[in-house]
Amino acid sequence: MTLASGLDADASAGAHALARYRSEFPIFRDAVYLNTCSLGALGDRTRRRITEFFDLWQARGASAWYDVWWAALGELRARYARIVGASPEEIALAPSVSVALSTVAEALDYRRRPRVVVTSLDFPTIAYQWLAKRARGVELVVVESPDQISVPVEAIARAVDDRTALVATSHVYFTSGAIQDIQRVADVARKCGALTLIDAYQAVGQVPVDVKAAGVDFLTAGGLKWLLGGPGIVLLYVRDELARRLAPTIAGWFGQKNQFDFDPRAFELHDDARRFELGTPALAAVYAQLGGLDYIDEIGVPAIRRVTAALTEDLVARARESGFRPKVAPRAEDRSGIVMLPVADPAAGVRHLAAGGIIADARPGHVRLSPFFYNVQDDHVSALERLATHTGH
Ligand SMILES: Cc1ncc(COP(=O)(O)O)c(C=O)c1O
Incomplete structure (x- = not known):
């Protein structure tokens, strides 16, 4: 990915084809925002959709459930499905990745296959899910x-065997921004009869994802970061055959086929991925996510990837020129919009940036900068100049 392919000729001003969206993200009026990998910026369309929910709540109360809100859940499942290459019947909604993982973890049989393989770079909520089952004999392999x-x-292949129930790992590592080849991970798992679960929270929205091409069994991602929908809403993809067969042992009425029979004696799960749903979704979050998707769908993930990849390369190059040593994947095509800069006191570095109106984040040993399509090269210049006055680079 060359700079020229994503950023246009007016590079001195940092302009590119998607910079026109920047005016719809008011945070840029007062700040330089370089922290999408923690929380996507709030867009005007997202705010309008949340307001629409509040207006409906105010005007119609619970009667809005029967037509508009129920339909909004269906719309969201369908739009989530499109963005990961699934069918709407393969999508369940959940309030967090941790909850989505719980429903999957409670649907597996660990008797003959007690092992779950993760990597040391995955977001630890993945590992916690199975560490919590140690007393039941589940063994986590890191x-x-x-x-x-x-x-x-x-290395993953060496860890997977015929006692492995699941390989659960990231698409994009939150620790480095490196993109993992999830198709190869799924191949490795399948050869041993294990299933694959991908935490794609740091991927979906910024890099194209196709669950069918990758051959994964489960995938989760959500609104918080690259889908611009804020906290409280995620998707769980469950491959069609598993979505009909697996039965989670935690349950709620939204997973029930006859939800509105209100019969405590009957227990019949949906015939699709909705059997992984539990209780009433947070509708404000659903509406926020629909608004975020209005941007993502209008632009398209391939176009977002082109611009974000070019911005990432610009940030890496400028950081190196400024004397930083970014911790990123060696090949540009394996990098994403997460750039880790080793810094002696990252928390102080982030506070120093914030005092200068630049919003970034700290992870152990690093300041983390995270460009997305609404950023421009001038954001990188401002952030690096300011950080250099703290680090003395
Ligand atoms: C890759 C990844 N997975 C999961 C999470 C957290 O998941 P949740 O809080 O939705 O359980 C994060 C960060 O917020 C993350 O970066």
């Missing part, structure tokens, strides 16, 4: 990263 940037698929 595959180490040799460079703290990525994990060789060969």
